[in-house]
Amino acid sequence: MGQNLRLMMLSLEGLSVGDAFGEQFFNPANLKYLNAQALPPGEWKWTDDTHMALSIVEMLKEEGTIDPDALIKKFAYRYSKEPWRGYGWGAARLLSKIAEGGDWRELAPKLFVGGSYGNGAAMRVAPLGAFFNNDMKRIVKEARKSAMVTHAHPEGQAGAIAVALAAGLAAQEQTFKPSVFISIVAEWTQESEVKEKLLLASKISEDDFDYAVEALGTGQRVSAQDTVPFCVWVAAHCANDFEKALWKTVSAGGDLDTTCAIVGGIVSLSCKKIPTNWLDHREPLEG
Numbered sequence: 001m002g003q004n005l006r007l008m009m010l011s012l013e014g015l016s017v018g019d020a021f022g023e024q025f026f027n028p029a030n031l032k033y034l035n036a037q038a039l040p041p042g043e044w045k046w047t048d049d050t051h052m053a054l055s056i057v058e059m060l061k062e063e064g065t066i067d068p069d070a071l072i073k074k075f076a077y078r079y080s081k082e083p084w085r086g087y088g089w090g091a092a093r094l095l096s097k098i099a100e101g102g103d104w105r106e107l108a109p110k111l112f113v114g115g116s117y118g119n120g121a122a123m124r125v126a127p128l129g130a131f132f133n134n135d136m137k138r139i140v141k142e143a144r145k146s147a148m149v150t151h152a153h154p155e156g157q158a159g160a161i162a163v164a165l166a167a168g169l170a171a172q173e174q175t176f177k178p179s180v181f182i183s184i185v186a187e188w189t190q191e192s193e194v195k196e197k198l199l200l201a202s203k204i205s206e207d208d209f210d211y212a213v214e215a216l217g218t219g220q221r222v223s224a225q226d227t228v229p230f231c232v233w234v235a236a237h238c239a240n241d242f243e244k245a246l247w248k249t250v251s252a253g254g255d256l257d258t259t260c261a262i263v264g265g266i267v268s269l270s271c272k273k274i275p276t277n278w279l280d281h282r283e284p285l286e287g
């Protein structure tokens with residue numbers, strides 16, 4: 001397996017473990033494990049975050065680039081097989097219409113006002129950043145193509161671009177100071193609220209966790225703007241510790257499966273491996 005393919009698969013493992021782990025804490029019975037920082041027992045089911053990432057990975061394995069028309073068909077096919085994976089309202093509506101023959105170019109801009117700015121394009125994209133890690137310009141281009149089929153709103157696309165860039169940086173051999181890591185991601189991200197909040201995040205120190213949560217948001221609104229900057233902040237400050245990164249993420253509350261999917265997809269790359277006992281809990285990936 002080539003190096004970029006290997007990194008993409010590592011990021012997919014990190015994303016899916018994060019997704020499945022974060023999802024556990026929507027169950028009130030599992031809050032005792034959060035307080036004790038002990039892994040919840042049993043199999044952890046993954047959700048739409050992983051389901052959609054599987055289509056991106058499949059597309060890049062097959063073509064080495066994102067073909068938007070082929071990608072949306074893969075998203076719709078998987079959705080039609082397992083619609084119960086916890087899809088966002090807009091994504092579910094769009095993908096059912098695509099499965100009936102609809103065109104994403106017409107449908108995506110009509111979701112909400114100006115298209116979706118949900119965090120769904122960001123939650124699935126880290127493996128793409130890993131695949132193109134040595135080429136920031138290409139990451140921006142491919143991440144935008146992967147996002148626009150479902151997220152016509154510029155903020156939804158900016159969120160995906162920022163996460164893919166963070167994954168691309170994390171995959172590199174070089175290590176970065178957290179403030180530098182976040183600043184580089186911001187610099188390459190298009191003008192947007194996501195970018196403004198990344199610039200703010202670059203100035204928040206690791207000790208100011210409560211302020212980071214309050215100022216950046218943790219996905220309570222399920223938007224890219226309210227999700228991505230905090231995830232990049234955690235990934236930058238916990239680059240060498242997968243477990244610490246995910247416990248920190250989950251302790252902040254919010255959109256737990258998605259914040260953990262984003263952080264897991266990035267930090268798996270900077271750590272270069274995922275603890276086996278975490279992987280053992282995750283529902284097996286398809287195929």
Ligand code: F2R
Nearest residue numbers: 086087088089090091112113115116117118119120222258
């Ligand atoms: N929270 C969910 N899914 C909800 C359904 C769970 C249900 N209980 C079940 O189990 O089936 N998680 C998933 O949704 C998030 C990703 O969302 P995505 O793919 O971006 O979807 P959508 O619907 O396009 O956007 C999410 C919400 O954001 C708000 N929004 C988006 N654009 C907006 C706009 N232009 N104006 C106003 N609001 C906008 C809406 O509330 C959308 O529903 C992940 O958490 C994933 O795991």
Ligand code: MG
Nearest residue numbers: 047048049257
């Ligand atoms: Mg989910």
